Amino acid sequence: MFPLLTRARLMLILAIAASASTNGCSTNEAEFRQNLVYVKAQEKTLKSEINPRQLQDVDNVLVAFFGTPDDPRVPQVGDETADLLSQSRLEMAAGAVSSNEQGKPQGLYREHCAHCHGVTGDGAGPTAEFLNPYPRDYRMGVFKFKSTPKGEKPTHEDLRQILVNGIPGTAMPSFKLLPEDELESLIQYVQYLAIRGEVERALIYECANELDRDDRLVDFDAAETDRETYNEQVEYVTSIVADTMQRWVDAESKAVPVPARPEPADLAASIAHGRELFYGPIANCVKCHGDSALGDGQKNDFDDWTKDWTVKIGIDPNKAESGEEIEHFIAAGAFEPRNIHPRNLRQGVYRGGRRPLDLYWRVKNGIDGTPMPGVLMKPEGAGPDAQGLSPADLWDLINYVRQLPYEELSETGLRKPNFQRDRL
Template structure:
């Protein structure tokens, strides 16, 4: 016969085991916690993001029409700032970086002051709007080479060989002939940025700039160069672009 005490003990043991297995399961297998985080994220989204990105995530918030570029329509699932190949969704870290840093040269603010758990909850909301169900894999980025005069010279040669000047101009100031007619996927007017300001949507991290040139800015005329250039050529042009700002 089982005494009261041992029945209670078994209950305790069972709940401890359940607790332990819930803790060791990966995030995706913890529906309770994931749902709580998503609910929290939706609350923060309504307060911080909906004015621009719209309650439905379609980029049609009341503030959307006074800014250029327009806030992203998440439903289309097209993202500019990724470490994943062109045409693929961003990783959670890519979205977290964007939400944390904001996007220079645009109305997208930085949410650095929100606790990380809140920013991660917002990542979940964006993923849901964009219907991202997989865990996209980032491209491999080899270690950065040492910057030298020879590397910058090589970067300049790559810049010309890949015809970056047709949009960004011979000296990188954004005055290439094609820049006069560029449009983004939403048919909005878009310009090739002045690379000499040293301020990038990707932030000032060299690796992020490598990803930008290797994978492009999806939804814009800025192409992915992963298939046209070797990793050492991409690194050379990244450092050449960074050197333009220092002059």
């Protein structure tokens, strides 16, 4: 149960949001795009359209909790999540690019991020379609490179590392030269957009799968005619927002600890053992990364952002006969499906970071949003015959992966590409 003051304040905000949606907004104001791709995916599963009035309820609730791109709002849903986002940080990142009277910058997200990730955080900015890989769509709340297990949110430090280091091999640059307060504002704004997107998806799912067609997500008229029903509706949507935010709070305690990296007495033996694991049945890295570790083990899979509106609802992007359905989703805002290729480990380019602990997290946790699984680990205290890798095994595997770029097979290709003429 949420505090009475919070609930009363939320009811007022919801009423204002409903009024604003009825009266319309200035065409000069930036707007968050509705997640039409997810709407269409739910409608395909249902084999019927979601009631437009319910989708308007979704928009009204989102404005009530999260505000607009020019006027963001921190959702007030309880003490447990009160410190997750800062209103002043969001205001520094949101809005048009400008500065205040003290010279403090505003509109940081649109200045640095929106051209790729879009104002909504949907990964559909003006340059996005021309980039490979596509920029991240935050709205699923899924991030690839992090210290937490698959299915968990990234920590604050995980997001900071991405901003500071960029993502090698992609269009994502480093922002390490930004002042600390600007970095912090961007981190929180990315969290804000991700939370908003997750809540939007949850509300759309609710309308599609839990409500009857004539039901209302939040019936604003009922505030006067059926207060009990209205209160229950407000409480329910508040719980969805609170649960979503709580998962981000909980992530801070879920980073996987990395044991000290042992200094092997015989590095060559460690690498040799790592090679056995790479090609062996437990780690089985060869299945995707290929016999030569060039990333050519399989090339027909897709990431979870693509599967969300294709494979998950019965569309196979690899089949030509799926073309018409795919075009239907592209018209709603999706991008042309692209296969996700395993990393070419001989290049020595590690998108999630090249530090040993980064590689430890990638192998142990897997990579969220991709087919890359976490490796099977032996339970703590298990005997030598137990299935899985020990921490020492995992470090041997990492030692092998880290030396792959320096093998003769790798060096031959790097030393003299076949398109490069000898210099005089």
